[in-house]
Amino acid sequence: MQDVSGILKEGFLVKRGHIVHNWKARWFVLLQDKLLYYKLDGSRKESSPKGRIILDGCTITCPCLEYENRPLVIKLKTKTNTEYFLESCSREERDSWALDITGAIHAGHPVQVQQLHRMKNSFKLPSNISLNHIVDKMHDNSNGIKLTPNMEQGNTYKESFTGSALVDWLISSNFVASRYEAMTLASMLMEENFTKPVGARSTEAMRNGDLAEQFLDDSTALYTFAESYKRKLSSREELHPHILELSGTIVKQGYLVKQGHKRKNWKVRRFVLRADPAFLHYYDPTKEENKPVGGFSLRGCLVSALEDNGVPSGVKGNVQGNLFKIITKNDIHYYIQASSKAERAQWIEAIKRLT
Numbered sequence: 001m002q003d004v005s006g007i008l009k010e011g012f013l014v015k016r017g018h019i020v021h022n023w024k025a026r027w028f029v030l031l032q033d034k035l036l037y038y039k040l041d042g043s044r045k046e047s048s049p050k051g052r053i054i055l056d057g058c059t060i061t062c063p064c065l066e067y068e069n070r071p072l073v074i075k076l077k078t079k080t081n082t083e084y085f086l087e088s089c090s091r092e093e094r095d096s097w098a099l100d101i102t103g104a105i106h107a108g109h110p111v112q113v114q115q116l117h118r119m120k121n122s123f124k125l126p127s128n129i130s131l132n133h134i135v136d137k138m139h140d141n142s143n144g145i146k147l148t149p150n151m152e153q154g155n156t157y158k159e160s161f162t163g164s165a166l167v168d169w170l171i172s173s174n175f176v177a178s179r180y181e182a183m184t185l186a187s188m189l190m191e192e193n194f195t196k197p198v199g200a201r202s203t204e205a206m207r208n209g210d211l212a213e214q215f216l217d218d219s220t221a222l223y224t225f226a227e228s229y230k231r232k233l234s235s236r237e238e239l240h241p242h243i244l245e246l247s248g249t250i251v252k253q254g255y256l257v258k259q260g261h262k263r264k265n266w267k268v269r270r271f272v273l274r275a276d277p278a279f280l281h282y283y284d285p286t287k288e289e290n291k292p293v294g295g296f297s298l299r300g301c302l303v304s305a306l307e308d309n310g311v312p313s314g315v316k317g318n319v320q321g322n323l324f325k326i327i328t329k330n331d332i333h334y335y336i337q338a339s340s341k342a343e344r345a346q347w348i349e350a351i352k353r354l355t
Helices: 091-105 110-120 131-138 163-172 179-191 200-208 227-237 341-354
Strands: 009-016 023-030 034-038 051-054 059-064 073-077 083-087 148-152 155-162 195-198 222-225 249-259 266-275 279-283 294-297 302-305 323-327 333-337
Touching: 009 091, 023 091, 059 091, 073 091, 131 179, 155 163, 163 179, 163 222, 179 195, 195 200, 200 222, 249 341, 266 341, 302 341, 323 341
Parallel strands: none
Antiparallel strands: 009 023, 009 083, 023 034, 034 051, 059 073, 073 083, 148 155, 155 222, 195 222, 249 266, 249 333, 266 279, 279 294, 302 323, 323 333
16 A cells, blocks of 8 residues: 655545546545545545556646636646646635645745745635625626727627726725735636636636736736626526525535435535525535535534444445534434544534534
């Protein structure tokens, strides 16, 4: 078995297959010179890795925007031009993986590592402001960003705005304090598919720039609102039975392993905990559509850690520890596994606050 001393980071990521381009959850282990990934057997990782990515000479693209429905993807390209696409469960988790992988790639280059740490400690969106709120303000008829026809290389883009116009607007609306912060925030809006580049200049920058250079503070780079934002507006108006339960504030999200109700097999799911109203939903990370495959109200739920010695009753299959159980007020039992005791404790604490 692989000597796993010197682990820099480990956890679930969803990987695109090489031959069949389907997406599978794998357990990734980052070492100083390589990234290993493992299949799951039940809820345990197999003893030997399914594959390895050699980091020497690797290039990393984060965010990678090649998949419109998967905005949280990192792309790795090895020295031999093999491409790996890895999806995280949240922006924070994606950026943390990208930073640690980049740190391992550049371990012998202290200057680049210093730059990375500066980037890590750079702009953070204040917790009381959401990207949705900013985009709603951008659409405001009187104080929003002005959409105008702009020309580039003989093409006219009717409803667009320039990169520098968005930077000016973000500063004048007091969302940020500097042009650098505005560019970071504008990159976030683009990553999350609220805005998109139009025209050659901005599209080229998005494809080839690193995180800090994806968005251009420039009066010749053109952007517009993404279709997905317009779809969000219209779907809000169709009152779906699920719309209320999905409207709460996201408190916590992450990959956990869940036991199925019927077949009792263990599957990796992306769990999203929401408050006001308090719901826990879970998604199949291998699927393109961003719809929950299950979920329940937390009102009246009981949540508790399960003993790590032996296999608790109700639990089937090849299981390792860090299990917890949620019993809904309708007496449905959910068995869930975290990747560590600390992660289990965090989830239990967060859920208990909302029950």
